[in-house]
Amino acid sequence: MSVKVRFAPSPTGYLHIGSARTALFNWLYARHEGGKFYLRIEDTDRERSKDEFLQEILGSLKSLGLDWDGDLVFQSRRTDYYRKMADLLVQKDMAYGEGGALHFRSPKTGKIIVQDLLHGPIEFDLDQHLSLAEDLVIFKSDGSPTYNFAVVCDDADMGITHVIRGDDHISNTPKQLPLYEALGFQKPIFCHIPLILGEDRSRMSKRHGATAIREYVEAGYLPDALVNYLSLLGWSPGNNQEIISRQELIQKFELKRVLKTGAVFNKEKLEWLNGQYVRKLPIPELTDNLIPYLEKRRYKTEDRAWLERLVLLFQERIFTLNQFPDLAQFFFEENIEYNEEAHKEFAKDARLKNAFTRYAAMLESLPVFDAKTIEEKSRALMKDLEMSGKEFIHPCRVAVTGRAISPSFFETIALLGKEKATRRLRQAANSIK
RNA sequence: GGCCCCAUCGUCUAGUGGCCUAGGACGUCACCCUCUCACGGUGAAUACAGGGGUUCGACUCCCCUUGGGGCUACCA
Numbered sequence: 486m487s488v489k490v491r492f493a494p495s496p497t498g499y500l501h502i503g504s505a506r507t508a509l510f511n512w513l514y515a516r517h518e519g520g521k522f523y524l525r526i527e528d529t530d531r532e533r534s535k536d537e538f539l540q541e542i543l544g545s546l547k548s549l550g551l552d553w554d555g556d557l558v559f560q561s562r563r564t565d566y567y568r569k570m571a572d573l574l575v576q577k578d579m580a581y582g583e584g585g586a587l588h589f590r591s592p593k594t595g596k597i598i599v600q601d602l603l604h605g606p607i608e609f610d611l612d613q614h615l616s617l618a619e620d621l622v623i624f625k626s627d628g629s630p631t632y633n634f635a636v637v638c639d640d641a642d643m644g645i646t647h648v649i650r651g652d653d654h655i656s657n658t659p660k661q662l663p664l665y666e667a668l669g670f671q672k673p674i675f676c677h678i679p680l681i682l683g684e685d686r687s688r689m690s691k692r693h694g695a696t697a698i699r700e701y702v703e704a705g706y707l708p709d710a711l712v713n714y715l716s717l718l719g720w721s722p723g724n725n726q727e728i729i730s731r732q733e734l735i736q737k738f739e740l741k742r743v744l745k746t747g748a749v750f751n752k753e754k755l756e757w758l759n760g761q762y763v764r765k766l767p768i769p770e771l772t773d774n775l776i777p778y779l780e781k782r783r784y785k786t787e788d789r790a791w792l793e794r795l796v797l798l799f800q801e802r803i804f805t806l807n808q809f810p811d812l813a814q815f816f817f818e819e820n821i822e823y824n825e826e827a828h829k830e831f832a833k834d835a836r837l838k839n840a841f842t843r844y845a846a847m848l849e850s851l852p853v854f855d856a857k858t859i860e861e862k863s864r865a866l867m868k869d870l871e872m873s874g875k876e877f878i879h880p881c882r883v884a885v886t887g888r889a890i891s892p893s894f895f896e897t898i899a900l901l902g903k904e905k906a907t908r909r910l911r912q913a914a915n916s917i918k
Numbered sequence: 919g920g921c922c923c924c925a926u927c928g929u930c931u932a933g934u935g936g937c938c939u940a941g942g943a944c945g946u947c948a949c950c951c952u953c954u955c956a957c958g959g960u961g962a963a964u965a966c967a968g969g970g971g972u973u974c975g976a977c978u979c980c981c982c983u984u985g986g987g988g989c990u991a992c993c994a
Contacts, residue, residue: 495994530993586992607922614921616990625992632994656922656989679924679987686986714930717943721931725942744931747987751929754944764957801957812955827954878953890955 488520489646492546492553493636495527496539499697502750503651503681503689505549506715510678511649512551513716513738520646522551525558525639529629534561545698550708550731558643560635567630570638570668571623579667585626589634589664593618597659602647602676603745609659621660637661641670649676649740652747653688676740679719679747689750705778705806706755710762714755718748728761760804772796775809782810784817795900798892816901821887821909831880834917840870840877841884841914845907854903860895884913 492508494500500508515522524546528534546553571587574580580589592611599607611618623634630638636657640648655677665672683693690696695704701711713729722729722737729737763771772793776786786792795816796809803809815821831837847866851858867877878894885906891897898906 493994497994527994533993584992588992604923609921614990617921622992627992629992631992636994651988652923653988654994657994659922677923682987684929688988717930719930723932725932727930727943746924748931749929751944754930757944760957799956802955804956874953882954888954891953892955894953 486646488515488518489523489644490515490520490649491523491525491640491643491645492551493525493527493639493650494542495530495533496535496542497530497533498538499699500542500545501689501696502698502701502715503696505545505698506681506718507649507651507678508546508551509549509712509715510720510738510740510743512553513734514647514649514740515554516735517738521554523555523558523643523645524553525643526560527632527635528559528561529632529635531561531627531629541697541699545702548702548708549698549712551712558639560630560639563635563639564629566642567624567635567638571630571634574623574667577667580623586622587624588620589623589667591618591621591660592663597662599655599658599662599675601655601658602674602740603743604655604677607655607658614659617659621664623664633657633660634664637664637668637670640673641665641668645673647676647740648673649678652677652680676743678743679745681718682747682749684749686747686749693750694752701755703807705774705808706759707762707766707774707806710755710759713762714758718750719744719746728758756804763803763806764801766800768793768797768800771800775806778806778810779817782817784810791900798896798900802892815886815888815891819905823883824888827883827887827889831883831913831917834880837880838914838917840872841881841910841917843870844881845910845914848898848903848910849907851903854899856893856895856899859898863895863898881910885909 490511492504492511494504494508512522514520524543526539528539571580574589575582575587578590580587582588594611597609597611597617599609601607609617621633622631624630639645658675658677662672664670681689683689685693695701698711702708709731712731712734716729716734716738717727720738720743722733723742766774772789775796776792779786795813799809799813802812810817831841844863844866847862848854848859851862863877864874867874870877879889882891882894882897883889885901886897901909
């Protein structure tokens, strides 16, 4: 029998890191096994379910590249089916109505054993577990089914073979098991995977920082890097490999290798990993990815050849895409502001006033304006001025970029262009008293 | 409180009784490369929670303690 798994978000919020990882493990398992990955929308809470949340969840899933099979299943549209199942229970006197709600006659004594793929058998003793022995509400008084009831009905009806969900659902399972029995459904294989934790080891939530997948995508984390990182939270291929392509992930993913311990989400490592992916991207593709971030700042992007050269200059300096506009700001904006600390380097140096002036004139006279030529001529000028590389380059960098940090200086001058470079040098010269 | 789950460097992890004086990665620190930053390279520091067993031999198996987490809804 082929594998069928599902991811079942409730549209009461955005898709967060934890749910995304659950979705990913389901997806990886399905793709690895050549099975099906379904999406079921658990929108039985009419108050809190919102279409905007659904759209964001679907959007996030798509942006991660987690494609699903078949149509979406909406629990809100399946009330008739749940009703039918509930009636069945009432007929068998396994459920009864009370105050407008329907209760299931939960077993009162004995043990319920959850067979879990990762944890093995987990025993629940009803004699000790007071809340488990209470009759489970299966239909609310507003006419909608409760979570535990709908889940069982749907998983059975959809032919789900493996229920892969968060550890926080372990305690729901003994409530659901008797329902399978009562309805004569075949039980799926349960696999409870560990939660993703914040720095303080409590379940990851908003107070731990950004938790929405959308926020990471918008910040310029690459989908493949995100997927790669998430896959390493609670799972590993076992050979110390950290950078794993999507195809390899599908090939190597095994449910049995999933760990039982909660994993702390570490943004630094995600950033590093994203940097690795940025570095591997072909320049044209990286450029395409970067353009939206530039457009957001209204920076000019039409000179493709120039832009690609610029991107190449920054490829090894950015970890996330949104860092690019800030780092490359002085290439796009006409006027620069001096970084205060960096400006002190030349603010009162008369020798530099002369150096800047002569440098501007020299650059202006260059017939060819490429990095190689610029470097040759610049070094000659340094010699003439009796200045060392550092003495000359550092102040010039500040004069031309406003900052103490930039990509390779001569490349920077070349890409900045003759006009911007000379104008800024003269401006700097003039600012020196 | 009750029930349940979990336990290797700060973090993610390798490890399924001897290969472990515990390996990799992020981060940290030092050095190299160097026009700054970054990349890259080299190296260092840092972990089997504690106590009992089992065994010729435990990071690996069992028990207890401790610690952390989750669940305890007519939310999902």
